[in-house]
Amino acid sequence: MRRLFDSLRGQLVLLIVAALAIAQAVSLFLFVDERGLAVRAALGFEAAGRAANVALLLEEAPSSLHQAILRAANSPLVRFELSPVPAVDHGSHADGGAVETRVRGLLGGAPDREIRVELHTVEHDILPMPHLAAEMAEMHLAMMRGEVSAIEMQVSIALSDGQWLNVGTRFERPPLQWPWVSFVSFGLTAALILITTCWFLLTRLTGPLLRVSRAADRLGRGEAVDPLPLIGPGELRDLTQAFNRMQARLTRFVADRTRLLAALGHDLRSPLTALRVRAEMVEEAETRDSLIASVQEMQEMVDATLSFARGMASAEAYETVDLGDYLRQLQADMVEGFDLDTGDRIELRLRPHSVRRALRNIIENAQRYSGGASVTCQHDSEEVRILISDTGPGIPEDQIEQVFEPFFRLEKSRSRETGGTGLGLSIARSIIRAHGGEVTLANRPEGGLVATVTLPREVAPGPQERSLQ
Numbered sequence: 001m002r003r004l005f006d007s008l009r010g011q012l013v014l015l016i017v018a019a020l021a022i023a024q025a026v027s028l029f030l031f032v033d034e035r036g037l038a039v040r041a042a043l044g045f046e047a048a049g050r051a052a053n054v055a056l057l058l059e060e061a062p063s064s065l066h067q068a069i070l071r072a073a074n075s076p077l078v079r080f081e082l083s084p085v086p087a088v089d090h091g092s093h094a095d096g097g098a099v100e101t102r103v104r105g106l107l108g109g110a111p112d113r114e115i116r117v118e119l120h121t122v123e124h125d126i127l128p129m130p131h132l133a134a135e136m137a138e139m140h141l142a143m144m145r146g147e148v149s150a151i152e153m154q155v156s157i158a159l160s161d162g163q164w165l166n167v168g169t170r171f172e173r174p175p176l177q178w179p180w181v182s183f184v185s186f187g188l189t190a191a192l193i194l195i196t197t198c199w200f201l202l203t204r205l206t207g208p209l210l211r212v213s214r215a216a217d218r219l220g221r222g223e224a225v226d227p228l229p230l231i232g233p234g235e236l237r238d239l240t241q242a243f244n245r246m247q248a249r250l251t252r253f254v255a256d257r258t259r260l261l262a263a264l265g266h267d268l269r270s271p272l273t274a275l276r277v278r279a280e281m282v283e284e285a286e287t288r289d290s291l292i293a294s295v296q297e298m299q300e301m302v303d304a305t306l307s308f309a310r311g312m313a314s315a316e317a318y319e320t321v322d323l324g325d326y327l328r329q330l331q332a333d334m335v336e337g338f339d340l341d342t343g344d345r346i347e348l349r350l351r352p353h354s355v356r357r358a359l360r361n362i363i364e365n366a367q368r369y370s371g372g373a374s375v376t377c378q379h380d381s382e383e384v385r386i387l388i389s390d391t392g393p394g395i396p397e398d399q400i401e402q403v404f405e406p407f408f409r410l411e412k413s414r415s416r417e418t419g420g421t422g423l424g425l426s427i428a429r430s431i432i433r434a435h436g437g438e439v440t441l442a443n444r445p446e447g448g449l450v451a452t453v454t455l456p457r458e459v460a461p462g463p464q465e466r467s468l469q
Contacts, residue, residue, distance in 0.1 A: 017190055024186045043169075044153060047078050048099045051167040052106035054080055055157045058165060078169040086156035087166035088116035103157065114158040119151065208232040212243050219247055220436045223318060265306040272299050301407065301423075316351040323348045323377060323384065330356055331375075338363055338373040346379050348455060350435055355455075358428035359386070362439070362451050365424055366390035370448060379457070383437075386453040394443040403441065404429050
């Protein structure tokens, strides 16, 4: 899961879903009260309409029917009563102007009729309702349950006989509701956006990026990489085209330098052969032996250079090997043995012959200077480390990097048996670096030297990469 949200696609998906959720929550928060306002307005206008109708009915009916009319009009939410004095002892509130206008319009629009409206908010744990019968009040309170925020409206309407019709009503704020339709709408919107944006547009975005990343990794290991297809948005096509150009230039550059090195080593053979023939013709024995030794050393350096060039130019295929079996086979093939501790089973993707040559050079170098070598393996999720240790004299700290330079030798004699050609570590580092790894040297505190060969582990293609192949 962590790896998913660490990717570009995962982060964009999370960002889109979070933005949708926040927008939906803000929308519900802003508009959920619109429902309450609409309900309260509808109840207020309904109460105003009922008050106007009752007023008209009272003015047209005989006084003997007035109480019957009031009892029939009363309800759990609206109460009506006749009184010689108005319940609202002042003019209408500004908030009641719409209610007053509606009542006056229903009563014929007479401008001289006095109508008073009072609105105020009431918040109580229990709302007193003395105008209701006990059983009606109990039922009403059971429906409200707990703390209630209500709007109380009182309307006083002057009747033609001099009395006042006092109307009292109270309507609670409707409870906050999150309609399931909103959640369904959110789910459908998110799914549609994720399908169209993430699994289509983002695939066109992340797919080429993933291809370039994998190709760059393979190129860094020295693998042959075919030109990548130019797909996706324009910026990604430009990036892919730039990578293809870079790959072609690097491949051409390395190939040209390798051919130059091989040609130089090959062409030096003929003059060296002629020099050896002429050296054999020198009569003075001491001078002749010295010249022959010098020519022999030059011949060995040329052979090593050609070998190095052939190794750089090889196009060996990568294979996945069991590192333990691989090192045990190398141990069996070498003339001088070495101690080996491979630890856990490790699978590694490499060029078997090239890496065998690099490891052989390092191990032989340890055996030459200390008489033996010890090889151990360590690994984690990203890389494998092969440690080649010896008990020799070590290397001066200021010369640890110099030993990797071509033809550099710590041993200053001209003997191949004691000093070699000075190309072994150079060849080993070139091969390992071509695999995307590294070779480092360090003096051991207890004496001797340890060479650490680090190789990247093969990364298995993830679901996104497999979907692109």
